[in-house]
Amino acid sequence: MGFMEIVASDEGLGTIVPIVVYWLYAALIISMEKSFPKHKIRSAEEQHNKNHLVSKGTVIKGVILQQALQAFTATLLYILIESDDDSAAHVTTSNTGQNHDGDDGTGSKIITMLVRTAFQFLKGMVVMDTWQYFMHRYMHENKFLYKHVHSQHHRLVAPYAYAALYNHPLEGLLVDTMGGAVSFLASGMSPRTSIFFFSFATIKAVDEHSGVNFPWHPFRLLFRNNSLYHDVHHQLYGTKFNFSQPFFVFWDRLLGTYHMPSSTEDELNKGAKDI
Numbered sequence: 001m002g003f004m005e006i007v008a009s010d011e012g013l014g015t016i017v018p019i020v021v022y023w024l025y026a027a028l029i030i031s032m033e034k035s036f037p038k039h040k041i042r043s044a045e046e047q048h049n050k051n052h053l054v055s056k057g058t059v060i061k062g063v064i065l066q067q068a069l070q071a072f073t074a075t076l077l078y079i080l081i082e083s084d085d086d087s088a089a090h091v092t093t094s095n096t097g098q099n100h101d102g103d104d105g106t107g108s109k110i111i112t113m114l115v116r117t118a119f120q121f122l123k124g125m126v127v128m129d130t131w132q133y134f135m136h137r138y139m140h141e142n143k144f145l146y147k148h149v150h151s152q153h154h155r156l157v158a159p160y161a162y163a164a165l166y167n168h169p170l171e172g173l174l175v176d177t178m179g180g181a182v183s184f185l186a187s188g189m190s191p192r193t194s195i196f197f198f199s200f201a202t203i204k205a206v207d208e209h210s211g212v213n214f215p216w217h218p219f220r221l222l223f224r225n226n227s228l229y230h231d232v233h234h235q236l237y238g239t240k241f242n243f244s245q246p247f248f249v250f251w252d253r254l255l256g257t258y259h260m261p262s263s264t265e266d267e268l269n270k271g272a273k274d275i
Helices: 003-008 010-035 044-050 056-095 106-141 143-148 150-155 169-187 191-208 218-222 227-234 250-254 265-273
Strands: none
Touching (some): 010 191, 056 169, 106 150, 106 250, 143 150, 169 191, 191 227
8 A cells, every 4th residue: 555545544534634634723713813803812912921931933843743643643543443343344244235125225324324423423522521631630630740741731821722732742642642542442433433533622622722712603602611711721720620621521510620700801811810
């Protein structure tokens, strides 16, 4: 198999597409915030002052490193499941193409596929949220891990779109990469389905770190876990709250770590001014 065939395969696209989506969606957010500056959660001046510990160049290098590690891990994961699928194919081949009634059942197959895919998506989202909530929270509660690992991400007190994956490499492996691998395996989704699942998860991660709040954005209607919610977590007063990412907030609500003031900018800034 040639290089282009590998890239164009479901496994290759599952590795590459989320990376491309990350930068394209981040660029879109930056373009939109320039067009609608009133929706920025933090002003450009405040964002610059709060993030003085890390330059944007350093953030970009950190994200590229993180994505390279994710791509390597995804490749290994796809190789693993491909070998399992090849073994299973010998068992199921003899059962394919049989329909004694002369009806190929195309309509019912499509419905079944859509229902199965939706269930896999939901299961993957719940598993990913569960993994990331407890790993993320432990990164805060373990003083050694916070000081030497997770604090790198919190150098960004006022996050912005393309900084979503700016993490220490160990955190990137334990929280993001392993969380993705576990959700992929637990949900039973195919490499083709994973292209869409991980692209969606990438868009959510970028969006919650975007530093902008577009009230008409679909994510504001569908998810409590959004840019306003995650902005609270990045403030000094909010590091004990809002650990959930990237989809739901049920673990925060169940375990008493949910905190969301009024969505107005004045109230969001109030806690930071009190520090």
